[in-house]
Amino acid sequence: xxxxxxxxxMVLYANSLKEKKYRDIEKKYLIEGEHLISMATDIECxxxxxxxxxxxxxxVYYVSxxxxxxxxxVQAPQGIIAIVNKQxxxxxxxxxxxxxxxxxxDPGNMGTIIRTALAFNVDMIILENxxxxxxxxxxxxxxxxxxxxxxxxxxxxxxxxLKLQNNNVKVYAxxxxxxxxxxxDVKKIGKYALVVGNEGSGVSKHIQDISDYNIKIMHSNAIDxxxxxxxxxxxxxxxxxxxx
Numbered sequence: 662x663x664x665x666x667x668x669x670x671m672v673l674y675a676n677s678l679k680e681k682k683y684r685d686i687e688k689k690y691l692i693e694g695e696h697l698i699s700m701a702t703d704i705e706c707x708x709x710x711x712x713x714x715x716x717x718x719x720x721v722y723y724v725s726x727x728x729x730x731x732x733x734x735v736q737a738p739q740g741i742i743a744i745v746n747k748q749x750x751x752x753x754x755x756x757x758x759x760x761x762x763x764x765x766x767d768p769g770n771m772g773t774i775i776r777t778a779l780a781f782n783v784d785m786i787i788l789e790n791x792x793x794x795x796x797x798x799x800x801x802x803x804x805x806x807x808x809x810x811x812x813x814x815x816x817x818x819x820x821x822x823l824k825l826q827n828n829n830v831k832v833y834a835x836x837x838x839x840x841x842x843x844x845x846d847v848k849k850i851g852k853y854a855l856v857v858g859n860e861g862s863g864v865s866k867h868i869q870d871i872s873d874y875n876i877k878i879m880h881s882n883a884i885d886x887x888x889x890x891x892x893x894x895x896x897x898x899x900x901x902x903x904x905x
Contacts, residue, residue, distance in 0.1 A: 707721045747796065842876055842877070844877065
């Protein structure tokens with residue numbers, strides 16, 4: 662059966678997931694495009710305009726172009742959208758590498774950070790409460806599906822850092838303070854947690870103070886600082902290279 666009504670119950674339900682409050686209530690979110698859907702493992706249902714599409718792991722709803730446009734986040738929909746169940750990970754202090762985000766707010770930056778964390782073997786990403794919603798469609802798109810493969814949780818960074826340090830994980834806070842050491846002066850790395858900060862205010866002073874090290878990337882005086890996504894990429898690449 663082809664769904665053509667914009668007021669269909671399932672269409673309205675899916676459309677509500679564009680809003681964070683409903684994603685939080687239902688613990689589900691939307692992904693769009695065959696690339697992302699092929700990477701997802703916990704799909705509830707799929708909406709598509711392709712009447713020949715078959716998926717043996719999820720319920721498929723065939724919809725009109727107008728219905729898909731209602732559900733899509735973009736001007737030119739890719740023809741397929743899915744409802745996916747949110748991740749349900751718990752904190753684990755027995756891993757080797759962590760990325761801690763201190764209220765990173767920009768969805769594009771967060772997507773880049775998640776994608777980079779997957780590329781450079783970060784075991785878990787921990788976001789300070791109040792950080793951007795990782796199920797924001799801009800985060801999902803800019804992560805290029807990495808969000809579907811990374812372990813990500815929200816938690817107090819202060820509490821997290823103390824737990825990690827009790828398990829011999831060294832914490833490195835990225836900051837431009839005078840006491841920061843040059844990233845290149847880190848010559849070896851064991852179990853580590855890298856902390857990166859908000860686009861405007863950086864890593865909070867309290868987090869800087871309780872971290873084991875403050876580090877910075879040395880660059881020319883032509884700019885004041887690097888974009889948090891770029892800086893995170895450089896630091897994770899460097900740390901990953903030290904472990905090989």
